[in-house]
Amino acid sequence: MHNEVKEIATFIGEYATRLMGSGVHTSRVVRNTKRIGEALGITVKISTFQKTLILSLIDENYEEVYSQVVDIPAYPISFELNSELSSLSWQAIDDHLTLDELWIRYNEIIAKPKMHPLFVLVMASFANASFCALFEGDWWARGIVFSATMIGLFAKQRMQAHHLNHYVIFIVSAFLASIVASTAFTFDTTAEIALATSVLYLIPGVPLINGVIDIVEGHVLNGFARLTHALLLVICISIGLSLTLALIKNNLL
Amino acid sequence: MILLDVLMDGAFAAVAGVGFGIISDPPLRAFKHIAILAALGHALRFSLMHYAGVDIATGSFAASLLIGLGSLPLGKHSYCPMTVLYIPALLPMIPGMFAYKIVFSLIMFFHSMGDPVEQQQYIQALLTNGIVAFTVIFNLAVGATIPIFLFSKKAYSLTRRNKQTISK
Numbered sequence: 001m002h003n004e005v006k007e008i009a010t011f012i013g014e015y016a017t018r019l020m021g022s023g024v025h026t027s028r029v030v031r032n033t034k035r036i037g038e039a040l041g042i043t044v045k046i047s048t049f050q051k052t053l054i055l056s057l058i059d060e061n062y063e064e065v066y067s068q069v070v071d072i073p074a075y076p077i078s079f080e081l082n083s084e085l086s087s088l089s090w091q092a093i094d095d096h097l098t099l100d101e102l103w104i105r106y107n108e109i110i111a112k113p114k115m116h117p118l119f120v121l122v123m124a125s126f127a128n129a130s131f132c133a134l135f136e137g138d139w140w141a142r143g144i145v146f147s148a149t150m151i152g153l154f155a156k157q158r159m160q161a162h163h164l165n166h167y168v169i170f171i172v173s174a175f176l177a178s179i180v181a182s183t184a185f186t187f188d189t190t191a192e193i194a195l196a197t198s199v200l201y202l203i204p205g206v207p208l209i210n211g212v213i214d215i216v217e218g219h220v221l222n223g224f225a226r227l228t229h230a231l232l233l234v235i236c237i238s239i240g241l242s243l244t245l246a247l248i249k250n251n252l253l
Numbered sequence: 254m255i256l257l258d259v260l261m262d263g264a265f266a267a268v269a270g271v272g273f274g275i276i277s278d279p280p281l282r283a284f285k286h287i288a289i290l291a292a293l294g295h296a297l298r299f300s301l302m303h304y305a306g307v308d309i310a311t312g313s314f315a316a317s318l319l320i321g322l323g324s325l326p327l328g329k330h331s332y333c334p335m336t337v338l339y340i341p342a343l344l345p346m347i348p349g350m351f352a353y354k355i356v357f358s359l360i361m362f363f364h365s366m367g368d369p370v371e372q373q374q375y376i377q378a379l380l381t382n383g384i385v386a387f388t389v390i391f392n393l394a395v396g397a398t399i400p401i402f403l404f405s406k407k408a409y410s411l412t413r414r415n416k417q418t419i420s421k
Contacts, residue, residue: 023277025336031409079279079337083412086334090413120275127272130265134295135350196353203352205344206277212394213336238356245360 005059005066008040008099013070015106016046016053019085023077025210026219032089039092040099050225076114077206084109117157124201125149132197140189141197144181148198152177156202167236174199174240182248195244202237204230255304259296266295266345274341283338286327290342294320298346310388313346317396325400328411335408339397346393351386355379 016033020026026048037044037057047054049072056067088105091097097105128149129142137145156173160166181198184191207230214223270291271284279287298316301307307315317339324338331338358378365371401408 028334028336077277079274079277079283079333079341081278083280083283083333083337087332087412087414090410094413115275115278123272123275125272127269127275130268130272131345131349133265134262134269134345193350196350196357199353200347200349201273201276203347203349205273205347206340208347208390209340209343209394209397210336212391213398216395216398234352238359241353241356242360245357249360249364 005042005057005062005064008037008042009055009057009066009068011099011102011106012036012044012057013053013055013068015085016055017070017072018075018081018110020048020053020072021075022081023079023206023210024082025213025217026222027214027217028082028086032086035089036092036102039089039097040102048219048222050222050229078114080112081110084112121150121153121157124153128197128201131200132193135193135197137190137193137197140187141184141191141194144184144187144189144194145197148177148180148194149201151180152198153201167232170202170233170236171240171243174202174237175243176240177201178241178244179247182244185248199237199241202233204233207233258303259300262299263292263296267292269345270295270342273344277341279337279341280331280333282331283333286324286331286333286338287341290320290323290327290338291345293323294342295345309348309385310392313389314392314396316346317343317393318399321397321400324397325404325408325411329407332412332414334411335397335401343393343397346389348386348389351382351389354382355386358382 012033015036016029019029019032029048030046033046033055034044041059041061043058043060045056045058051072053070053072054067055070056065058065085106088102088109091105092102125146129146132142132145152173155176156169159169159172177198178195181195182191184194207226211223211226211230214220214226216223267288271288274284274287294316297319298309298312301312301315302309320339320342321335324335324342327333328335328338358375362372362375362379365375
């Protein structure tokens, strides 16, 4: 019987770390994981940290406890996985799925193709241009922000594909976007708004909001870990932006 | 022209919400719900701030509460957890302009090292913008999360599809 618990533990470890790594807030990870365990006839206890999970699986029939520590890999944030894997935990209960069926459905879900990078690029550029409109930038500024975002985000995507250090990625992307946006100073337009908005596509909104959610839900340590991580990225954006500001500050004064 | 301004604000917020949301890979079926929530929330904050004299912190709280409440029925409709809908919808309200001004005043603070009077102005700008940015982000997240606490049983089972839809 020991092997059976061990096999379940492998699945649950994979499932829980995938959720944690994909930017799901802590209480949902804990709830979903316990639900899957319940469907397989096992009580799951779980401790979550930023980089690792500790799992204890209790098989009450055979009075066994199996514990393991699992590393959380850094996956890209995915709301799709958040929805589909949450749904899987309910299917496990409602359809009485076996462990093998769970593995099959799990692998199907994570193998689904992601959004095309080019589509993401265009949509995010429109988003940042709209953001510029919300801050009362005029049409010139919106156009400049559109192209700045496109260049900055394209560089970010290429650097991510080459697995560069993500602090470097954020600094370089922020610098590129803001230096492109600084061309606005040569036109008669709301240049400062264009410059300020150009780097906002980088703001790590998901970890910022997840961090606060974790804190108010009582997962205070995890919440602060997420906020600290988000803050470091914001500092990187500031470094990239201040490089541009240092180059053009004579125009600002 | 008030109506047009509010509508434009909502439309830009919808594009911003969906566009920024796409970076985080949301399910395709959630797009229209994200757009609706982002537009409603931002338009509410815009109206409150421009026509009712409400400050940005309170306005953000009211808007995020509306987004949170709206994500409950829309999440049920699209089998998405509430956070999948409301986090992208909140993104257009992240106080980016204030964040920029924090960085700007920090740089100018060091730039005016020899001039204490000017430095004091930049410190004040730093604090003001910092407090606003922090409070707005906190209010956004808390406001949208309150409905999860109020309707927790319903909120936790949004991704549960009924058995008929699965077996077909």
